[in-house]
Amino acid sequence: MTAVPTRRTDLSCTGSRRDDSGRVSVVLAIAALGILTVVALAFDGAGQLRALQRADNLASEAARTGGQSIDLATAIEGGPKQIDEPQARQAVAEYLAAAGASAHTVSFPVDDGETVVRVRVTVTYERSLLGLVGFDDTVNVTGEATARALTGGL
Numbered sequence: 001m002t003a004v005p006t007r008r009t010d011l012s013c014t015g016s017r018r019d020d021s022g023r024v025s026v027v028l029a030i031a032a033l034g035i036l037t038v039v040a041l042a043f044d045g046a047g048q049l050r051a052l053q054r055a056d057n058l059a060s061e062a063a064r065t066g067g068q069s070i071d072l073a074t075a076i077e078g079g080p081k082q083i084d085e086p087q088a089r090q091a092v093a094e095y096l097a098a099a100g101a102s103a104h105t106v107s108f109p110v111d112d113g114e115t116v117v118r119v120r121v122t123v124t125y126e127r128s129l130l131g132l133v134g135f136d137d138t139v140n141v142t143g144e145a146t147a148r149a150l151t152g153g154l
Contacts, residue, residue, distance in 0.1 A: 033133070040129035048139055051125035055143030058101050059121040066092040066106065066117035067147030081149045083108065083115050092119055109146075116148040 066088035075081045085108050092106050103122040108115050122142050131137040 036129075037133050040133055044125075044127045044130045044135075047128065048125050048141060051123050051139075052141040052143065055101075055121045055123040055141050056145065057143070058096060058099055058123070059104075059119045059143040059145040060147075061099075062092045062095045062104065062121065063117050063119040063145040063147035065095045066119065067149055070149050083117055083149050085115075088117050092117070096121065103140075111146075111148070114148055116146050118144065118146045120144045 067083065069084050069088040069091045071082045071084040088108075089106050092104065096102065096104050101121050101123060103124075105120045107118045107120075109118055110116075120142060121144075122140050124138050124140050126138050127135060
């Protein structure tokens with residue numbers, strides 16, 4: 001008599017055979033999607049913060065450039081040093097065009113009786129990974145800064 005190898009099967013309480021094949025693959029796929037989402041959030045979140053910092057820096061430098069545009073005729077006559085609004089708008093636009101940022105607004109609010117230059121710059125960040133998990137491919141971030149014409153010595 002020869003021995004025939006037998007195959008062991010997992011029987012549940014009802015006596016039927018349980019088939020677990022493929023269940024690990026589904027769990028692994030869900031876990032991989034979760035890990036990809038976390039990595040995408042970290043990567044694109046950092047990129048969005050860099051874009052926000054760039055927008056703030058551009059707005060600050062553009063506001064400083066606009067703040068240097070004073071009304072020379074009034075200043076030379078001994079009058080107050082006031083910002084020349086058309087010249088300041090042009091200086092801000094030229095600076096931002098050279099820096100590669102086109103979406104901006106310039107306003108001239110009055111702060112403590114003095115006209116200041118306020119620049120708001122919008123920068124678009126193109127997401128690299130979050131688009132793969134259903135987020136928009138781009139996000140707009142805005143930076144804002146204010147500058148005033150300095151008078152007197154430092």
